[in-house]
Amino acid sequence: MFGLSRRWTGVVLVVAVVKILLSAFATVPPDFQNFVQMAGYDFVSLSHGTFPFHGAYTGMGLLLAPFYGLWLSLPISHENELILILVMKTPIIVFDFLAGALIYLIIAAAAKSSSYAMKGFLIWYLNPYNILLIIMWGSVDIIPAVFLLLTILLGYRRKWSLAGLSLAVASILRLFPILLFPAVLLHVLTQGRKATSIFASSFLAPLVAAFAILITILGSVQAVVSTFANLALLQPFLIFFGYPLLPDVSFNYTLRLGLLLFALQLYVMMRFWKTLSTSFLNPLLAFLLILFAATPQQIYHFNWVTPLLTLDYVLSNRHPRLYTLLFVSVFLSWLSGVGLPTPTGPVLLLPLYNQGLSMASELFSTLSPTLNTSHILFSGIFVGLLVCFLISLNVRSKKGVDTRGSARTST
Numbered sequence: 001m002f003g004l005s006r007r008w009t010g011v012v013l014v015v016a017v018v019k020i021l022l023s024a025f026a027t028v029p030p031d032f033q034n035f036v037q038m039a040g041y042d043f044v045s046l047s048h049g050t051f052p053f054h055g056a057y058t059g060m061g062l063l064l065a066p067f068y069g070l071w072l073s074l075p076i077s078h079e080n081e082l083i084l085i086l087v088m089k090t091p092i093i094v095f096d097f098l099a100g101a102l103i104y105l106i107i108a109a110a111a112k113s114s115s116y117a118m119k120g121f122l123i124w125y126l127n128p129y130n131i132l133l134i135i136m137w138g139s140v141d142i143i144p145a146v147f148l149l150l151t152i153l154l155g156y157r158r159k160w161s162l163a164g165l166s167l168a169v170a171s172i173l174r175l176f177p178i179l180l181f182p183a184v185l186l187h188v189l190t191q192g193r194k195a196t197s198i199f200a201s202s203f204l205a206p207l208v209a210a211f212a213i214l215i216t217i218l219g220s221v222q223a224v225v226s227t228f229a230n231l232a233l234l235q236p237f238l239i240f241f242g243y244p245l246l247p248d249v250s251f252n253y254t255l256r257l258g259l260l261l262f263a264l265q266l267y268v269m270m271r272f273w274k275t276l277s278t279s280f281l282n283p284l285l286a287f288l289l290i291l292f293a294a295t296p297q298q299i300y301h302f303n304w305v306t307p308l309l310t311l312d313y314v315l316s317n318r319h320p321r322l323y324t325l326l327f328v329s330v331f332l333s334w335l336s337g338v339g340l341p342t343p344t345g346p347v348l349l350l351p352l353y354n355q356g357l358s359m360a361s362e363l364f365s366t367l368s369p370t371l372n373t374s375h376i377l378f379s380g381i382f383v384g385l386l387v388c389f390l391i392s393l394n395v396r397s398k399k400g401v402d403t404r405g406s407a408r409t410s411t
Helices: 006-025 030-047 055-073 081-088 090-111 114-125 128-136 142-156 160-173 176-189 193-218 221-232 251-272 281-294 299-304 306-316 320-338 351-365 373-399
Strands: 340-342 345-347
Touching (some): 006 081, 006 090, 006 114, 030 055, 055 142, 081 090, 090 128, 090 142, 142 281, 142 299, 281 299, 299 306, 306 320
């Protein structure tokens, strides 16, 4: 298994069994229940010849629908929710392993080292936070994250048409990868006009096809544009450390400021980065760090970022301090706010810690009603560490530091 020793292979297999058990017996969170219900609705709709539409979640619902159909086809009592949960978490369990496999292949391609590749796989697959977030919580976001990893691998192998298609699939499944396209395109531009045209066309073609299907469903181009424009304006796109820049800022204003951050990062890449032509990894990671740090994303969306952070940590051979602090902070945030999912319900493992944050929140609320516990911890310490990662990434890319911490040499 990936060149692992017999001992490590045994550890991985034991962890795989533990993950399956945890996936079945953990509390089912509301988000996962929504996806299960969506998959059931989509399966029934498709069975009757009707194409279902759930806005940005349509692609994910269609992907999960066959698993709901598989559960219905099993010769069991269909009142057994335990079997339903395990069947619906099957793609999550599989894609969790695929993420580790792709991390292995990417590191092997970038570092030309099987030992580094094995390290990356083990760090991913044995990471307790990934087990909590992906397996126990049932985060379906691991599926588009795998297609994002596949895009990076195909980029290393110069498979531009497949790389564009993979990024398009990720975007159809979960809308956020569309925002990453400019960062990826900037890398492909360094590979020549032919590579750029192949990549761009293979990325845009599936999206155009999906857009055409939506026009048929919703009836007009304006209806489709309005649907996704309203989706983009549902939440502010610029909140620093959990605090709005202005007390009563409009959605349009924050959206423009959020896009300005991406434009600024693009300028920094084009003007200063010396590693831009190396791979998709650094531009993608920079954009994801901005997306996650500058906008009020839920903490269980963090597996948009964790696979790329794992790659960056192993390939750059950096000191583990910042990487470790980041996962300690995200654990504190999760366990004190969301809690550990158990068969009897979520358990807050750090109640005193949470009470202390609540007291601090009440104190700060006397200064500003917009401050609360999540602003103090999640959007403060955690987002601050993400910003530190972004700064570190830009500094390393400016200096030309490439894989395994070595300076990039020209050929």
